[in-house]
Amino acid sequence: MTASSYTPALLSQLSSLVRLGPVTLIAGRHGGRCRCLLGPRCNLPGEHTMAARYWTTASRSPADIAAQFTRYAPCGLGVILPSHNAVLQVPGALQADLADYLDDRGLAPPTVHGPERSWVWLTVPSGLLRRYRTTLPPARVIAAIGPGGWVPVPPTTLGTDAAPLIWRHSPTGHPLTPERGMALVQHLGERLRDLA
Structure with a gap:
């Protein structure tokens, strides 16, 4: 999935979500490998934010969040x-x-x-x-x-x-x-x- 492939439905969902606060990406383990930015070097258990300093990459812009979400898929979303x-x-x-x-x-x-x-x-x-x-x-x-x-x-x-x-x-x-x-x-x- 590319950054340009996100849909109007995703943008609509994110427009509601950002009312609660800035949104950041959540990484999980897929195929035994963590999807966070540390990749194979990550030893954190379970789900955690994609970036360690998650508040620096969070956004209230639905378009920016959608681009990040599709770029790093599969991943999740979290509200700060x-x-x-x-x-x-x-x-x-x-x-x-x-x-x-x-x-x-x-x-x-x-x-x-x-x-x-x-x-x-x-x-x-x-x-x-x-x-x-x-x-x-x-x-x-x-x-x-x-x-x-x-x-x-x-x-x-x-x-x-x-x-x-x-x-x-x-x-x-x-x-x-x-x-x-x-x-x-x-x-x-x-x-x-x-x-x-």
Whole structure:
């Protein structure tokens, strides 16, 4: 696939995605070889950003991202979280609880589902990320990814045989407010204790 072969559908998808933050490429292992810029010299396990200093290659330009994406295919995409957002990473065991909680309350924040994890976007005024993290269960099975971190998004596939990530709720939705985000953290923590 060449840099000129990307489609209007990809550009449309990226136009929605960049609303969440700058986009960077995610590398994985294909045929036993890492697809990141280090190539055979890479010894990092699992998926990681294509470039070690991923914030220097990230972009908010759909055309630039599409060109990079097609140039380095197969690869995935990740969103770098801006200063006012965080993402709650939820284990697969709580995926149905997360979906039910949001649906029952009519909430549709940007939410990605994968085979083993889900990610839901939150708004984080200064100091709130620490409150999220101290409220989470000590095992850190649920994690809060803060500003500057990255989150994998569709059409990324994590693992060699895993199903691709999907949007459970669109990237154009509004992240959860601080109050609703904290309520979700507390709810999932209680559900995790129930499952223990």
